[in-house]
Amino acid sequence: MSENGRLSRFWVQDLTRPAFEDWLENEPEPIVIIGIGAIEQHGIHLPLGTDSLGVHEFIHEIAGRTNSVCIHPCWAGFSPHHMAFPGSVTFSAETLLNILLETIESFAHHGVKRFVMINHHGGNTQTMQLAAQIAKRKYKVMIATPSGPRNTELSKKIRDRMTRYFEVHSGPRETAYALHYFPELVEMWRLENWESGVIIPDQLREYMDPDREDFELVNQVFHASLPPNTEDITRNGQYATSDPRKADPEEAAASMEESIQFIVDFIELWKTVPVPKGYKD
Ligand SMILES: [Zn+2]
Numbered sequence: 001m002s003e004n005g006r007l008s009r010f011w012v013q014d015l016t017r018p019a020f021e022d023w024l025e026n027e028p029e030p031i032v033i034i035g036i037g038a039i040e041q042h043g044i045h046l047p048l049g050t051d052s053l054g055v056h057e058f059i060h061e062i063a064g065r066t067n068s069v070c071i072h073p074c075w076a077g078f079s080p081h082h083m084a085f086p087g088s089v090t091f092s093a094e095t096l097l098n099i100l101l102e103t104i105e106s107f108a109h110h111g112v113k114r115f116v117m118i119n120h121h122g123g124n125t126q127t128m129q130l131a132a133q134i135a136k137r138k139y140k141v142m143i144a145t146p147s148g149p150r151n152t153e154l155s156k157k158i159r160d161r162m163t164r165y166f167e168v169h170s171g172p173r174e175t176a177y178a179l180h181y182f183p184e185l186v187e188m189w190r191l192e193n194w195e196s197g198v199i200i201p202d203q204l205r206e207y208m209d210p211d212r213e214d215f216e217l218v219n220q221v222f223h224a225s226l227p228p229n230t231e232d233i234t235r236n237g238q239y240a241t242s243d244p245r246k247a248d249p250e251e252a253a254a255s256m257e258e259s260i261q262f263i264v265d266f267i268e269l270w271k272t273v274p275v276p277k278g279y280k281d
Pocket residue numbers: 042050051120121169170174
């Protein structure tokens with residue numbers, strides 16, 4: 001529904017055409033939020049759809065607080081690095097790029113001028129940025145890919161663990177996120193005899209220490225030396241040398257709220273900036 005531009009439902013697929021038209025005509029600065037994630041192995045205890053299931057909740061909450069329409073155009077993303085593990089589904093980068101571009105093109109065709117893209121899977125980052133760059137030019141629309149905040153105590157604490165313990169995939173951070181958003185799909189009992197499956201050579205492990213004075217240098221060497229495929233980084237599909245049983249869903253709830261509010265603030269502020277001439281048809 002939408003009345004005088006105010007939506008009461010936010011997923012595009014839930015709206016009637018007149019409701020969408022009402023929103024487009026009467027919301028002063030209509031914004032479409034596009035979310036992407038992945039279908040890929042997430043260790044032994046998290047669902048294959050972890051990234052997509054989470055981004056689904058995340059963008060819907062932001063849409064609700066900003067009177068925006070949201071869309072999650074595809075469940076899979078760019079995950080070739082996980083294909084040694086069953087259940088992973090990957091698109092090529094070209095396919096993902098085209099899904100994003102054609103989604104934007106469709107809304108642009110009907111007059112939407114502002115888009116926010118939100119990504120919850122590291123493997124999609126470059127493709128999303130490329131889509132943003134191409135779409136701006138091709139369809140003359142404003143595109144933002146906001147993320148943050150980076151300066152709060154909580155976000156610094158989490159980022160420190162991501163570096164120190166390589167908590168990027170299926171470790172405590174992501175387990176907490178899953179326990180916050182979809183606890184019914186998490187199988188913690190599978191972790192009874194958990195041990196780290198990470199097989200990174202000792203030399204590279206030393207480069208993970210953010211307390212080193214030469215960290216800026218060694219961290220870049222670390223990333224330049226990681227093999228491309230998950231099975232050469234970890235035996236069990238879980239990156240992170242830290243124990244996922246230590247996941248704290250309350251921390252994840254606080255962290256997600258911080259990020260949601262940051263993007264809501266971004267959108268509210270962005271709406272005060274008129275569409276520049278360069279984007280006019
Ligand atoms: Zn993930």
